[in-house]
Amino acid sequence: GAGVSQSPRYKVAKRGQDVALRCDPISGHVSLFWYQQALGQGPEFLTYFQNEAQLDKSGLPSDRFFAERPEGSVSTLKIQRTQQEDSAVYLCASSLAPTSQPQHFGDGTRLSIL
Amino acid sequence: GQQVMQIPQYQHVQEGEDFTTYCNSSTTLSNIQWYKQRPGGHPVFLIQLVKSGEVKKQKRLTFQFGEAKKNSSLHITATQTTDVGTYFCAGPLMRSGGSNYKLTFGKGTLLTVNP
Numbered sequence: 001g002a003g004v005s006q007s008p009r010y011k012v013a014k015r016g017q018d019v020a021l022r023c024d025p026i027s028g029h030v031s032l033f034w035y036q037q038a039l040g041q042g043p044e045f046l047t048y049f050q051n052e053a054q055l056d057k058s059g060l061p062s063d064r065f066f067a068e069r070p071e072g073s074v075s076t077l078k079i080q081r082t083q084q085e086d087s088a089v090y091l092c093a094s095s096l097a098p099t100s101q102p103q104h105f106g107d108g109t110r111l112s113i114l
Numbered sequence: 115g116q117q118v119m120q121i122p123q124y125q126h127v128q129e130g131e132d133f134t135t136y137c138n139s140s141t142t143l144s145n146i147q148w149y150k151q152r153p154g155g156h157p158v159f160l161i162q163l164v165k166s167g168e169v170k171k172q173k174r175l176t177f178q179f180g181e182a183k184k185n186s187s188l189h190i191t192a193t194q195t196t197d198v199g200t201y202f203c204a205g206p207l208m209r210s211g212g213s214n215y216k217l218t219f220g221k222g223t224l225l226t227v228n229p
Contacts, residue, residue, distance in 0.1 A: 031215060042118075042202050042219030043157065056216060091156060099214050102147065102159040 004106035025094030035091040120220035133190040135223035137203035
């Protein structure tokens, strides 16, 4: 596709359930980022991949959060034992080069934990 | 704590009025990027400034990067209803061993325009 695709667009889960969020970056983009955006806030960095290598996971809030990009393309963000404070929009972005370049964002997954 | 700050948090204008949002970082930025997010949408890249004191224009939008590379501004001349949205500044914080890919975003300025 022409842009970054994320699925599902909306996810409702009960507290304690595990969730998996998918990101399809722009074809050929080396860099892939995950962000968490709370209501009324700017996106906050979670993790960064360069191809299949996860080079930075310093923004992941806890060890319940796990991300992977096994073949250097599609990425999955997994949250285990979800808690209410995990409710947010999870944005994926990709960029062509490994360095600081314009990032192309997907529409995000709005996660609601009941 | 908050390392990239934006003011104002909200701005409501009449169509045709000008609008400015300011971005300040506690740490020198290697570059500054501006994004626009429409209500219910995702951030869309507008521009990147790299050089100290740089000024760039896109039609009615003027972007500036401060001499110390710690602040930036976005000015919109004669706002239109299509300008509605939240404007974010973001940049990689320059510090010892820091990366140049990790963007720190401000909280954004929500602009609403009354037709």
